Amino acid sequence: MAEERVETTGRARSGARFDWLDRSLVGLCLGSLVVVVAGGLAQARFGSFDMTVSQAFWAVFNPDVVLNAQTWRAFLLGPDFPVLGAELPEMNRRSLIVWNIRIPRVVVGLLVGANLAVSGAIFQAVTRNELASPFILGVSSGAGLLILLTLVVFSGLATFLPLIAAVGGALAFLLVYAIAWQNGTSPVRLVLAGVIIGTVFQSLQTALFFFADDIGVVQTAIAWTTGSLTSVDWEQVRMALPWTVLATGLALLGARQLNVLLLGEETAQSLGMDVERVRFGLSGVAVLAAAASIAVAGIVGFVGLIVPHVVRNVVGSDYRALMVGCLFAGPALVVAADVGARLGMLAITGSLGQLPVGIVTGLLGGPYFLYLMRKQGQIGEF
């Protein structure tokens, strides 16, 4: 008995910090990584400028590009960045196409996926609601409304659309929080306020469509409100990357707080947590992540709802593992869906038309989610 005790203690001690890092999580991360790499290579190879597999491979892994500090400074900091910024160096035509047009799109997809998955995971814990997504507290409807307002009414501000969309989402979230606040909030009041605000803003947004005078504006609006990665480049990477790093970093640090929140408000409070402050802070992190993704890709639906469920199904509900899993599985879904969005029409009809990625995440993620739901009776439970 005494020996047994020592052994249990020893095991707990050796892994106290990373005991959640188990085989299922590592498997999930590796699987997601394979999907991302395969998706990335497909995106690099196919398109209107066609190449063979080996041409694409060498265009991607061109040592002159990959090992050149100047290219990375040009990609990640841009030409206008003080001191460290740089112009893109010379490179061959294939590398230029791959690295300047096709790869940034994969990278933006990666960031969007990570942000949305983490954001959804946080909102599911904060609202203790399995149906929560990054957009449950009014974020998408606020962003959508301001997108439409900008495009239809204040078209002069269209250059600031990414920023305006993100700000719209954050403002709607604050409005929802203020409405739900009565000496503190509760998950139910938050979700209800979110749904109501969402409905009102959605109506306004739909009404604005009637004032759009040409089809181009409507198409732009639809691309923004369903989420699209068409024609993104390194500028979008530069825009989203710092916020993504910040938001996901804070989310990882907040994982233990989320675990305690899952025990219910009363327990969390009796354990000495300042529940309101933690809830607001973590919601803020989730909104930041969602806003970063909205700014570069518009409102990509579904990712933030299903990825946390899929990951939870594999690794369990420990948020330390769940967050890490989301950081891999989210990008995998968006990158895979974007392959379909960009190349699907080409494969099916031979035309060069592209779909908004948000449509494909639903088409790809929905059936997979239903499959999981049928196979695992427990999906959707914490």
Place this chain on the structure above:
Amino acid sequence: MTGNTDTVTDARHETASDDATEKPEDDAPTFRGDDLVVGYPGTDEPVIDEESVVAAPGEVTALVGPNGSGKSTLLKGLADQVDRDAGTVLLDGEDVDDIGTKALARSVGLLSQENVAPDSLTVRELVEHGRYPHRGFFDGLTESDLSAIDRAIDLAGVDHLQDREIGQLSGGQKQLVWIAMVLAQETGVLLLDEPTTFLDLHHQLQVLDVLETLRAEGETTIVVVLHDIQQAARFADYIVALEDGSVYDWGPPGDVLTEQLLADVFRVDAVVEHEPLRVSPRRALDDGSD
């Protein structure tokens, strides 16, 4: 009542005087609520109206009373879980409002009546959460955290369940695990809201055994809401009987539990025998008189 408490405390000091001088921090804290007014938002009348409760240091005080008499509300008021409209709660003489949330959670532990946890959480992981108030934002588990967790698991008798998932446990096992979590908090004051309700007999007794152990150690001041008057008679040092938000009577079980009290407070006709104390309810009294 106060005099009584003092003698008990003094007696304990005498028998363990060496220990007491060596480790004064082992002394169970005093814990009392003075003139508490507790209600819920949206209701006009407070549930508890200007009542005071003193928890005997190192002993078990049971709150008893019929449904809706305000036992749980009083406990939540003591635990600082609902906003008090008036009155103060004093921990070792200090107003709990002056103590930070996290610091308070290191001194006062509360087990709520209903608890939820993710099914896939393991028992040990849940008990680990009891260390929350002792850990900083970035801290991992320290040696003292780990030994507190081991001790709590041991004390609650759930060693054999350590690696099981919460979803696989029975209601009684879950309750013991939750008790282990509160014990891991290592608080001097322990507040338990109906810890035995809804459990089968075996698990009820297991829960009460844990209370017995803590009482024998004499380092924890315990306030427990009990539904079962018989259990209160057997396991509590003091009983506070509540009727409709007011304290009807309080004192040692032998003094408080009378046939009159059972008729007035619980509205049952019962026979009370002394040595050993035994309450045998016979029939419910008419509700019509009210």
